[in-house]
Amino acid sequence: MHLVRNGFFQLTDSTAKHRASHAALLAIMSLVNGAHADYPFAHTVVSFTAGSGAATGFNLPAVALGPPERFTGEGISPMCVTPFSPAYRPNEIVSLGVGGELVLRFDHDVLDDPRNPFGIDLIVFGNAFFTDATGTGMVAGLAAEGGVIAVSLDGIAWTSVPLTVADGLFPTRGYMDVLPYATQPGTIETNFLRPVNPALSMRDLSGLDYESCVALYDGSGGGAGIDLAALGLPRIRFVRISNSVIGSSPEIDAVSDVEAITRSPDLDGDGVVGASDLARVLGAWGTMNAEADLDFDGVIGAGDLSMLLGAWGTKGGA
Incomplete structure (x- = not known):
């Protein structure tokens, strides 16, 4: 059950993303820093509207809180989340539909930090995936459903993010040491706080085999990167994802605050x-x-x- 308090959906222990390991990590970080450590993923659902054509059953906005999925399909068809095999269960992603909108909030301001890799400050994770030309992990194309991203400091005045969609490049990658259709979790996790080089495009990726493709991720867990400086914003706290494209229904997994170098x-x-x-x-x-x-x-x-x-x-x- 997702509790509602003061108009917000609160992150609770029943939320799939709010695992004990992450709570323990935050506690350790707080002790090390001697103060409260900012949670690097979205912390609160401010609002959610499911649009027409949204995937049936994929209507739990709180699944977009916390980190993206690394392993999906438990109890059905277990798979590692890779750029060719995305998260797909209702307790992992939320579907927007046409006219749908999801607004998330961090528990701290996400800063425009020049120390961040490639100048990227925020990452949005969907469930896009690369289509496979050979069944072995060769990039043929991108199955993506878009989604307009906007950001705000106060949740009132919004700035749209141009040229970047929520459910598109770069598909999520959960582990560094698994093959494209692995059915057992890996042992080396990717970094969901590190973006992929935004200069890369499908032109660079098309035709690559799996090893060459994931090498370009350079340890990143993927996602769509956003540079606040390019928007003229020093900081934000709210992220809004919406969709108005008929026939499209973006799915959202998570958003993260990039870790500075x-x-x-x-x-x-x-x-x-x-x-x-x-x-x-x-x-x-x-x-x-x-x-x-x-x-x-x-x-x-x-x-x-x-x-x-x-x-x-x-x-x-x-």
Whole structure:
């Protein structure tokens, strides 16, 4: 049962995505950080409207809370979630239909962070999949159903995301060490907080075999990446996914806040931040030297110097 409180669907223990392992992880993170750790996935369903033509039974919006699925079909036809084999059960994805809309909220502001891989700040996961030319995991095409994404800080003023759909590239990948139609869970999980390189397109993927295809994921769990800077937004907290295309019904699995890459100011690797590291920053001043770009703003300057001086005399651990 999904509890409703103050107009919001709350994440409860009965929600398929809210597993004890994730609660334990958050508790550990809180202890390590000495404060509440932000949950990196959507935390609350604000509203949901099922449109016409939505898949029957796929009407539980709370399944879009928490992380995407890694394994699907339990009790029916168990399969690892791969770019060729998506999540497909009613307790894993929610179907929008025509005129449907889903609004999700994070428990914190998702920031435009220049340290994020490829500048991507937010990822939306659907249940699109690659069609297979050979039955062995060769990319022939993409089975996708679209879905318009919009984001907001307050849930009132919305900014639409152009050129990116909710249920499309890049299909979800749950494990790094399984074949395209594996029936047993893998042992190495992909990272749902890391985006795929957004410069890639179907032109780059078409015709690739499975190994070559997933190599381009580079450890990512897939999903549609969104750069807040491209929208002129410093931060957001709400995500809205809607559909008005007749004959289409996007399915949504999850949304996530991208994990930033950190770079140690111990640039020379001697175990302590000091004069040699300062010399490297000053020597690269005004250039685009990636090694010394501690704040990931694309140029070596005051921000990098400030970060280095703030870690002076320490090990500079990232």
